[in-house]
Amino acid sequence: MSVSPSTTLDSQLTTTWGTTNSHPDVPMVMSGYTSRLWPCDTEPQFWSKYQVWEWLQQVLDMHQMDVSSIPFQNFDMDGHQLCSLSYQDFLRAAGSMGPILFQSITELKWSGQYHMELGQLELKPELDFSCTFPDVSYPPGEIYNPLNHPLTPASPNPSSPDPRGTHLWEFIRDILLNPERNPGLIKWEDRTEGVFRFLKSEAVAQLWGKKKNNSSMTYEKLSRAMRYYYKREILERVDGRRLVYKFGRNARGWRESDK
Template identity: 70%
Template sequence: MSISPFTTLESPLTSSWSPTNSYPDVATWMSGYSNRLWPRDPQPQLWSKFQVWEWLQQVMDINQIDASSVPFQNFDMDGHQLCGLSYQDFIHAADSAGPVLFHSITELKWSVDFSCSFSEVSYPPADLYSPSLPPIAPIASLTPSSPDIKRSLSRQVKKHNPRGIHLWEFIRDILLNPEWNSGLIKWEDRAEGVFRFLKSDAVAQLWGKKKNNISMTYEKLSRAMRYYYKREILERVDGRRLVYKFGRNARGWRESDM
């Protein structure tokens, strides 16, 4: 069986998606997929090992993949580690099920930001979960005494985690998910890592949403981007407005990494 990287876009769960109509469907997907089918901590980065395991089980069930075909021991990690895996890592760890798992976790990583932004920007009152709502953690009740779960819960209570994803990773992930990108940022030269902001204000708002900072602007976001030049995470692209280029210290953006 051979599965292309984004095969799950055609799966029953996401069949209502289409690249040209992604805004409303993100909301549809969020309310159904994440809130009903995935009643867990919405931030996979915060999952415990147990929650990673639960996610693995559910993805296998829903996609009707024989669970015995995937070595679960390869996923003996917490959510933070899971979110750091590349597409290739998933192939190594789960073989033909890798793409499905990769896409699932990628969707989950993005669901919070996009559902919140799109529900406010694109539609009137949508009662998708917002950062102000209490965390959903029914899974915790399964093993309330588990140290991992306790740790996970205590982290949820701690407001949120501004020290989560870095800005350049956030930008990179938008670029790598064109289905949800909706024309926010576009590759100018995919092989060289050159990209351009198409909707600078929207990206800034999204970043602000991520950091729970409604006063974020492109002006401020771009200052942070400029600090990356010295660290060689970005390279300067002269004379071209809104254009940046990944530098030697930026990881995970190359096609060969996927």
């Protein structure tokens, strides 16, 4: 009676977001630190630099924290180096996020070894989350917003017409501005700077395709259109971070003060 591949478990666990998934391309952002849902299903010791960054990103997502909460540049290393860091190293590299990261990586190292057993644990998201990290103090002076009331469901109202803008960048903006309509597709990385990140790139592409009555839309093609925006300064480049974009000077209507 083996519990094996992640697909079975994924299908059991899919979804805090509810309806719009079925896209295994992007890991669900949810629950504990256990590794079955992790994008890197290898042991952390063998992660590439990029996988290390993905992990950081995931930890931020789990805590609903802003990207500025972790100095990414202090983690310019591969999995082997990461795993050799001590608790003190984590404190130095990430301040008050250090303990969280240390705990996460410790657990992942452990679960890499015993993932069979772990596969049977943890079907109780909230539980392991809150128990593992009861109170973490966040960096002082951080803008981090502890609660955006993620639990307000706000009627999905599927019958209403699509109020999102007709141009691609407006469409993206309007998803960001109305996350309750499409939770978990795109999220703000830095609200005031207009930095955002695709969480489910293919799902967004599908949605865009649906709007344009084009069932063959992909993120590949959508992203080409996004890149054209750089020249027009509707978007600004964000280097080095995959699926991350930033609104530029010619993008209107995304600021909180614009509302």
